[in-house]
Amino acid sequence: MTVDAVTPQQITVGVLALQGGVIEHISLLQKAATQLSSQSTESPTPTPQFTFIQVRTTAQLSQCDALILPGGESTTMAIVARRLGLLDPLREFVKVQRKPTWGTCAGLVMLASAASATKQGGQELIGGLDVKVLRNRYGTQIQSFVGDLRLPFLEEEKPFRGVFIRAPVVEEIITSSSSASEKQRAEQVEILGTYPKPQGTGKGEDIVAVRQGNVFGTSFHPELTDDVRIHVWWLKQVVEELRSGRGEGVQLQS
Template sequence: MAIVARRLGLLDPLREFVKFPSETESNTKPVWGTCAGLVMLAEQASATKQGGQELVGGLDVRVLRNRYGTQMQSFVAGLNLDFLGEGEEPFRAVFIRAPIVEGVISESQGTKEGRVEVLGVYPQDGEGKGDIVAVRQGNVFGTSFHPELTDDVRIHVWWLKQVVDAVRHGELVLNGA
């Protein structure tokens, strides 16, 4: 994705879209990256190709690419995602060569971008520890899994509500609004 974006001259415009408001807008636009999109939105990535990988950034996190192996190791797992509402049934998350968030690289407290919020963890053991698979920082949201590959629209509905709330509170100005 980064190679194609660079060749088409889109990498810098994507960075500007994600990170910087325009001259006529006071805030940046909402952005959601799934799987490889999460990798692109990270500020740092590990297990990259030789020479590294260009990133768009926007999330103060370090991601590990392909945490769960190759395409052959793809799987579906139920995730308890509290941001969808307490008591809701687990979200069936589709993981395909999925990345994970290895860690937050900056606490960013007090900045306009805000602090990184961990919104989802795929549990690896019975002690509540696991892999971070959903995060949000200000206008940027990232998931390791593919919600678009299920019939469950709860995450999409939640995301659209976030965008609408931002518009209502003046935190986001859409063209023509």
């Protein structure tokens, strides 16, 4: 089936349900889908119907057109995913099938190519983002905080209240090697959001939101707010990605 110029009628979005804010993500996804549906009367292209599911098995993952990796504890998530036989299917989903994927906090760590400040022995990663992340950038859980973020991709002046809980940051963008494919070189990491560095740790800003091709990552937890804007934006990206057929091996439900 050729995916170009096909409008998906049904889109299944999964939330990896091994740990973390699974229900919170699904709640905001449902609100975002309702908002998109209400806006569809103003668009010549109808909004697809969305189904949101929890993903704990490879069979459930295979149903998904897009996926969210929620916050939690990235080392634990990797261990559980390995025990359930999900790590390699997740890598296939993200890097081979190239389906739209969003990671928040621990999910961002899982989607990175490399991570520092890991526990002894390191941890397994899924990859998909050519970045190195620093885990627990802002300290322990009792040092969690909420900060105003200016996110230009939302195309609104109103700041987004970012919830940071043992949050990672992107400390390095890994440049594609000369041997990388043309597609890999074309899909460089985009910085979509920053936040001022903590006092005493240097000048400038930390990178807290990035996108590369089909993969999006945030250091903070949008699902722990009642602000639906990022979920609305991401669902629009999912629809556009599937509609254009940019992913390799994308299967549209029609």
